[in-house]
């Protein structure tokens with residue numbers, strides 16, 4: 001184990017590509033050529049947007065506190081006023097939750113991100129997060145419970 005050099009969150013520096021809490025790249029683990037920015041293909045990415053998971057470089061990253069965001073202004077709102085409800089292994093699982101939330105008039109967004117831990121077995125190249133408005137969290141959690149979904153339930157942040 002270890003901790004993130006940027007935000008101090010627990011992070012396995014041997015196995016994690018980036019910090020899920022703040023989006024910073026774990027430079028100790030990234031290969032020589034690194035990961036390329038999704039916008040500037042000539043630049044090396046320094047981290048990932050904590051909302052959408054897009055790889056960003058120094059030129060296009062935005063900071064919110066000590067967390068990395070891409071340039072999409074909506075993602076700042078998603079970070080401040082929305083939160084992750086559930087994390088899945090596969091997109092179809094997230095799509096099922098999305099559809100159920102929609103039936104209950106709860107807005108949600110699905111983001112597929114690089115799996116920070118690339119050593120897991122079996123290897124899951126990506127993780128899928130379902131994010132919803134903070135004020136709908138309790139209501140949405142009940143829906144997750146009723147559906148009996150697998151995946152990672154998000155704990156209360158506060």
Ligand SMILES: [Zn+2]
Pocket residue numbers: 004005006007008009019020021022023024
């Ligand atoms: Zn961090």
Ligand SMILES: [Zn+2]
Pocket residue numbers: 049050051052053054069070071072075
């Ligand atoms: Zn983003």
Ligand SMILES: [Zn+2]
Pocket residue numbers: 037038039040043056057058059060061
């Ligand atoms: Zn860039």
